[in-house]
Amino acid sequence: MNERGRETGTVAAGAEVGIRLVKSSGREVRYRARVLADDGTHIVVRAPWAGEATRDFGFVRFEDGDVFTEHYWRDRWYSVKEVRDPDGVLKGWYCDVTRPVRVTADGLTSEDLDLDLWLSADRTEVLRLDEDEFAASGLRSRDPDAAEFAWRALAELERSARGDFEKVLGI
Structure with missing residues (x-):
């Protein structure tokens, strides 16, 4: 891999990697995940729920033992997290609008x-x-182009969710 902070090539299946989710507030969420696949554009990792406690959104609860299969793209403005309970029962998909992932x-x-x-x-x-x-x-005023990409990404995710969502994931 290249020097710290520089873009790298693909990551090997089976490798453990750090995930760093940077919020607009500057807060960061960090955790470890196992790489399932990386084709140079689409990276798939698996990780346990990284929260310190149960998080109840009202429509779903993320809790200890949940497993997240996370899909990131180097060329898309979102990531998709498939959420399953400890027994493997699918809870659903949580989709984050993000800048393309950096490796x-x-x-x-x-x-x-x-x-x-x-x-x-x-x-x-x-x-x-x-x-x-x-x-x-304030993204709309700070970076109007990024704000437009974000709205387009949300619209794409919603269209896919109401249609053939597997196409988003490439399955």
């Missing part, structure tokens, strides 16, 4: 743009989330 010697860095989408396992719920946080982030 460095330190692992994967995903910059969260405060727009999210939830798709329930039975596909009856498609929820757009955190639009108020996105508005409050």
